[in-house]
Amino acid sequence: MDVSPNITELERKIAEVRILQRVSADINSTLDLDEICDIALRTMDELFAFHHANILILEPDNTTLRVIASRGYENQAVGGRVAVGTGVIGVVAQKRRMMHVSNLGQQRAYAAAQRREMEKSGRQAQLGDTIPVPGLPNAESQIAIPLIIRDDLIGVFSIESPVPRSFGDHDRDLVTIVANQIASAIHNARLYEERRVAAAALQEANASLEARVAERTAALERELRVAQALLKEARSRVEGPLLGDSAVASGLRETVARQARAVAPLLLTGPAGSGKEAVARAVHDASGRSGAFIFVSCAELNTHESLFANRFELASGGTVFLDGVHDLPPEVQRVLHVTLEEGQRRFLRGESSVPDVRVLASTTHDLREPPPGGFLPLFQLLAANRVMVAPLIDRREDIPALVDHFVRQHARRLGKVIDRVSPDSMRRLEAYTWPGNIRELKTVLERAVLVCKSTVLEVEGEQLNEALAVGSYRLVSPLGSGGMGEIWLATHRFLVRPAAVKLIRHDVAPGAAREQLVRRFEREAHVTAGLRSPHTVQLYDFGVNDTGSFYYVMEYLDGLDLHRLVTRFGPQAAERVITLMRQACRSLAEAHERGLVHRDIKPANLFVTRLGTEFDYLKVLDFGVVKEQQSSQDATMLSNQGMVQGTPAFMPPEIVMGEARIDGRADLYSLACAAYWALTAHTIFDATTPAQMLLQHVQARPIPPSKRSELSIPRQLETILMTCLEKDPANRPASALQLDQQLAQVRCEAAWTNERAREWWETHAPELLAGSS
């Protein structure tokens, strides 16, 4: 018996099994799609010693298959496509069944013959286009197997041969085994890729979320600090006016206790400054209402009816206080009247337990006599429950208690120790008529405490009323104070326009030194008054008042300085900072041309305001005046006067080193420090003492601002700032104009337009816009 054919057959089968075992191991050892395809195609070579195979993947649209790997074609078939339902591969994908064809060429020829017959007999219209498919154009034998995982088609594996009947049933079984391996491996590779992508996305999302949480936390902390400050300030306003033993004061306290639990609107009448707001706050505090006390200045609401509604929403569960309710536009009065009336009716019908917002209002109008034509309905309704807050003159016996309270308050705030008020001063305070009532008393005492140099407070006669004047200006209320002096809101005696008056204290006794100082002050004021840039604060007047203080009168600006802007609202967008810096550059350029160096550019001296229809209009403050005097002070003086509390952070190295020749480039360094602050809410160096800070200006290189801010800072801007922060002035931009031009070139993600600025102000600080124009 001849057994050799059987032995050969056996050897072939053993070889096949080994190949299949290996392909199984290899294909499952990788998750790389290219490698999987390579193994599959190599296996076909080994099993059949031929070179025509394709692996196709179903595209996400489920209507097309794309060749992802091929072997044995003259033109690389990878990337070729075939529609599901077209050709052998397309039909296999459509039917999801294996196809084994042995005479493809013959069948094609037959179809072509039929086609010709139809064309001859004029039936072309029924024919479609012939469609090329990936693979051998002269293929005769083909096995195509759908790649299916859990009933989902993922692709097709196809082998071809130009010879008819190349593959038998055994070959078909072998190809099926390999195809199943391919399907499984591709599926695994895809799952792995999907998970990898998902994990990466998750990680990215986590990081983004963490950043957002941190940003939000920082924003909330800032808001909390602002809210705490506002609350503290509001509380201090409550306490004072209710103090005292007079019948008026006792009556007010009783009123507060009585009105606290009531629900009807309450109208407080009385002259300006008599303490109506304090009474309203006391009523709210004693009411036990959980909501907020919302202060609405009716005079500022003329064009903001919607804002009015918003304030009511904010007061939900609390109290809304309409200060100066007589100033409400008639239309708003009508709406408010209807709302209040409806609320009262529903309350009386028992439809709601308590009106959600308690309405308190104040007016300086005298309601004892109705105006011609009678009261408007809103006033009739409000006047039903009204309380008169008497002028200070009617409760003169309360003055000592009030003085004691305000002196303590101001001394605590200003860090001074004041034991008592001198008897003469107290007599003057009690005798004075107080036309501005408690507000005026508070203001006078604040100023007295500020200038007080001993533990006994003196209030001179000229500090009362008439004395509160410099030149042609009458001081109205303090706006702020610093190491060198204080700033007051003032009005011109004859013109109505408001102004800001800066009073500068000095400790130089009368004599030659003082004369010299006055002359220098006057010289610098002349130079400053000559500055015409619209971005330089305008100087109206200057001089020396009766008490010997220097003063100068500037235009009054609504808004806030860059220091407060960043403290309250955090780091600012690069495009906004550029807009502000460029305006400062224009102011500085003019001053530098006239040989005047500011020397104290810092965020507190860059004031952001609204000028007519222009928002984010920047004005450089504190120009030149008495600057030489300041810079000639010794370090102790700087420390004593509190200069080091802010300025060292913005001081250029040449000023730190006491260089004799200082030019405009010193201001550019400081301006860059201010911009750095605006972009990051950090000073350029961290230091615990002024000396450390000054040393770093001379020696250390600042960390680039982009490393200290979560906001995006254009690289171009950072480069410009870092150049301005060079230690050697020669390496900085040569002039403010040059810096302005460089800043104009910086490309930002979005432009800072007047419209954006307007939106910002309306959203963040509408109260600062109302009175400005």
Add this chain to the structure above:
Amino acid sequence: MVTCSADGKPNTTVISQVYYVDETHVALSFQFFSKTIRNVRENPRAFVCVFDIAGQAHWALQLQFERSETTGPVFDAMDMQIEAIASMTGMSGIFKLRAADIYRVLSVERVQHPPWT
């Protein structure tokens, strides 16, 4: 493929495929040969000459029509192949398998040349 009507008129046509079903049966595709089909329904005997290009041989088969299938594995396999070819050649809708006609093979004879050459 040669068929004959009940009244004795023969008809010859060219067909593309003779599918192997089992040792005693083949299947022919019923697509659009109306005269052939009519003849076979009247007279179940048919003669088919097959060219085997690979084997360079020709075979003469005497067949007896048994049944017409419109489902099942033989129909599906034939249908898929016809659809694959039709879709590539712009013949979709024209090349459509209506039925797989199953014939019993009465005799097979190898011939040197087809009878008409």
